[in-house]
Amino acid sequence: MSDDEIARRRALTFAQAEGAQALPSQLQRSEVTQELRAVLWSFIFDLLDKTSHRDTYTYVGTPWTGVLKTVHIFHNHLPADEFSNRFKDAVVPVKLVFEKGNYLDIYGWLQFVLRKKPSAEFSKQLDLEAALLPFRISRDGR
Known part of the structure; x- marks a missing residue:
């Protein structure tokens, strides 16, 4: 085996290398896999x-x-006095977007938040996660 073949094989799981599991493929524009949901939610939750x-x-x-x-008021169109910054309360609606939302909900939420620029770390790290996305989200949310 050449060095290139060894490097490619190392990037695969054992099952993929043996042909027992499909190789990763590019997602369709509207496709949201369970893996993508989990990775994006993990990223948001950690931040x-x-x-x-x-x-x-x-x-x-x-x-x-x-x-x-801002998401609560201007994206979800909910009353300001119903917003809570208690961690458990604030996390629930965000988690639902990534757990149950369709691709429009998820990418719409990400775009809205990116336009608010919560931190350079957010947009920088989102670039690292973007390999799983079926299309590119730029740092400025366009």
């Missing part, structure tokens, strides 16, 4: 969790409190 702080309850921190409140 929210990193900013959280504890008091009597755990709260979403800066800049995510502002971003999620």
Whole structure:
């Protein structure tokens, strides 16, 4: 085996290399696999969790409190007084987008948030996750 063949084989799971499992393929534009949902949610949850702080309850921190409140009002069209920055309350609607939403819900949420620029880390790390996306989301949310 040449070095190129060995490198390609190392990128596959054992089952894929043996032909027992299909090789990864490009997703269709409207396709959202369970793997994509899980990876994107893990990414978002980790960012929210990193900013959280504890008091009597755990709260979403800066800049995510502002971003999620903006999503709540201007993307989800819900009353401002119903927004809570308690971590458990704030995470539920976001998780539902990634767990149950269709491709329009998921990519619409990501685009809206990217346009609000919560952090350079968010857009930079999203680039790393983008290999799973069926199309490109630019850093400026276009």
